[in-house]
Amino acid sequence: KEKNYSTWSILILSRLEENSHLLEPPINNHCVYNEDVIVMIVGGPNSRTDYHINETPEWFYQLKGAMLLKVVDNGKFKDIIIEEGCMFLLPANIPHNPVRFAETVGIVLEQKRPEGSLDRLRWYCENCKSIVHEESFHCIDLGTQIKKAVTQFKENKKLRTCSHCNVMASTEHDSINDLKSA
Template sequence: MFMLMREDILVFTKVLMGADLDRATIFWQFRREYTEKSEREQGASTGDPTLNLHVCNRKENRVLLLGIQPSKSRPTTRRPAIMTSPVTAPVLNNTDKWIEENQKFFLPPVCNKMMHNEGQMKLFYVGGPNQRKDYHIEEGEELFYMIKGDMCLKVVEQNQHKDVHIKEGEIFLLPARVAHSPQRQANTIGMVIERDRAETEKDGLRYYIEENGASTLTTLYEEWFHCEDLGSQLGPIIKRYFASEQHKTGQPVGTIEKPPFELDSKVKLVKPFCLKHWIDKNRADMDSKGVVNMFGSNSQFQVDVFGKGENTGKCDTAEIFIWQLEGSSTVTVEGKEYAVGNNDSLLVPIGQSYTSKREQGSLSLICYQDPTRKVVPE
């Protein structure tokens, strides 16, 4: 739920019944009506409204739509809501060639390079070594895959510190609101996919008090910020921590501000698993059904692996990432054809339809992270 300021105005409440509409369609219908209403009343559009969507009755397909006009004090320097993206044309890369051309960035002090950063999807490759004490917290999910070597992801799972070891060739989905601290070794390369943040979302960077060399659950130091470029924003926060009294004394100073949201203390992490072994185990279903889902429907991430055949897709809230795992495919986006070879990837822009055709022996991993599927803490 949104915390409304006094000057915020409830524009209207509308109930849509009996129509088979997804949230993205509802959003655009609302935005059009909101803009027209603003222009009629004020002579100009006030920009995109902040939305709060609730499915009231899925069986009867009732959707309660609340539109909130932003307050006058709302910052105007942040990027647009995550429903929009500057990426307007598909982006085709060969992963092996791209890594070879950018491997110099995988070494300290940078250790990472963004492949996709302009739009809603944030996809980057990370090297090492990188040992850190800080824990990152966000409302989105992160998808990890280790291309070369192993890594350790330190997490707080169900109020306990835990090490998640992701080995070479393994894939792992980190749920939202789980504190995590990636530890990477030299001569390793990993892929990470996350998403852009809505204007209302904040990320946290947290340090925990240590006792006898082990982290506790007591916060030593933390900062919350709207994440626009994590790579450039982390540095100043880390510098402030090392210059703080908390770092010098090992004890918190004063009162730590209440965080924007609490950690998910109930979620149970699914262990990392070998992508190749998973494919071999599910290959028969891919051949017979054409597609197998990887993580279920309770995540923001939708990750499917498609076998021989044809599929069409479109997402109005996220960019779609097509990764050719085996063989080749032909992908047509808005009438333009792309030849996608082995270990190529294709980024499909928000709102653009695609058709992917695969022959026998072809496998495509197709994924996106839909922010409207985010579970709001009670």
């Protein structure tokens, strides 16, 4: 079947106005395209503390305001600021926690997941940096699947307790709702 490519043009800002109600915590994303490439509009603030691990690269573009991308690179925790108008390509298999502030909007592009690939959500202990909990799933609907795992983690104190130092992991960033920008 022949495709009509002219219908693929997306007016991001008008799409945002129409769908701003869909950008709600804890994930704050709305998928605008989902074929070979997944295109999501993501708003802030969010309150996630999980680190997402994707077997394919992810491309971030900040349309409005700055965001903070927390990563674990070779065992070291690092912060990457992505300013408004800037883009960043995150390599595959890098644990990352996208921190989005109030009144910010970004676009994220991801590859459709190959059959058999697994996305992971990982929570680290703020005290000793050990892995507290990890969930794996084949990604079909990222927003729904992440939301389910984040909700289960928030509601289960046993999942949130570090087996190494017995500290309970937080489920939200400190004062995230008060922050406007990085």
